[in-house]
Amino acid sequence: MIFQFEHVNLDFGPEGRWDFGPWEMAKLKRIMGKWQTGLEGIGWNALYLENHDQPRSVSRFGDPENYPKESAKMLATFFMLMQGTPFIYQGQEIGMTNVVFKELTDYRDVEIYNFYRERLMDGKDVEETMRRIAFRARDNARTPMQWDDSLFGGFTTGVPWININPNYHEINVKRQLQEADSVLNYYKALICLRKENEALIYGRYDGWLDEHPEIFVYSRTFEGRAFLIVLNFYGNAPEFTVPPEFAGFKREVVLSNYPDRPDRKQSRFTMHPYEAVVFRLER
Missing domain, CATH: 2.60.40.1180 (Golgi alpha-mannosidase II)
Incomplete structure (x- = not known):
């Protein structure tokens, strides 16, 4: 089984990972096609859009403001039905999004602090630096799992090591279990469809x-x-x-x-x- 990173490097800008911009659909098609056809019969793909080092896919490739549910389901359909083993990262199945912390001290990843210091030493704009961190930070995938709308999203009765995303009142497991058309129930339908069809x-x-x-x-x-x-x-x-x-x-x-x-x-x-x-x- 092979984990490749080309598709999650798709939106890197001229300055690398901490830069971002529009990505090309044609390039995404080439990347996915290359790995899907290249490994057929000789290997096996690991199918993923999120992990502990990647921003949330809805914020990255979808529209968390206007079409959060629709884009989360579309992205799920995209990777779940390809050839390979799908990996669903915690919170992805309910469409968790990037968190936007206002203060640098809200973040925990040491990479963020190094990036911030280097940018300021180079005379770069603080606001633009924080904007890049908000979009690209690995901490976007490391906030507590949003189980329900209670304190800290039902993740803990203590104080979590990193703050929870404020949208846990709207995006949480308990709520989606009760909604027939939720992202969570759509993932369940995708899994059933895949298991029932060898094609x-x-x-x-x-x-x-x-x-x-x-x-x-x-x-x-x-x-x-x-x-x-x-x-x-x-x-x-x-x-x-x-x-x-x-x-x-x-x-x-x-x-x-x-x-x-x-x-x-x-x-x-x-x-x-x-x-x-x-x-x-x-x-």
Whole structure:
């Protein structure tokens, strides 16, 4: 099993890890396609977007302000249905986001303090430095797990070593267990879908619409069974056209982060912001 880091280095800016900017969809497609096809039959991918050293994926690749639930579900669909073993980091299954601490002393990671000192020694702006820390800090993934809306999110009755994200009142396990359309329940549905369909475990990976700047599309095929996964990575409403290779297939929506609608049966339809659709394909 191989852990590769190319996809989580995608948004590095000219100054490296502590710099960030827009990333290219075409590059993400090339990276994922290279590892998915390159290891087929000879190795196995570790599928992940988050870990203890990475910022929260919703804050990084989604929209935590306008589409927190939709983008969390879309990103889950993106990595969970590829070839490999999925790794879900604590809090990712409820869509936990980056925390924005106002004071440097709220952070615990020594790397942050070294970066801050070096920036100031070079005469860099304090506000810009704190902005970069808020986006990129490893401590974003190290705040306490948000179990419920009680003190410290139900993580401890004591004082945690690092402060909890203030949004724990809205984003927590207890609340999401009670909401049918929660991010947590969507992850459960994804896990069930994957376990029940060998094509989503062992199937061949093929990428489609390589030139589309907003939509990521891939298929999984295994022993005559096939799935098509369609993902809108942005807050826009792009047009999706079914690749001609699948024009003769019947399409059944087996999972989506939006309610099903008639136009999905057509060969062309408009996607919602951060929409994810999983089609089962049949001839």
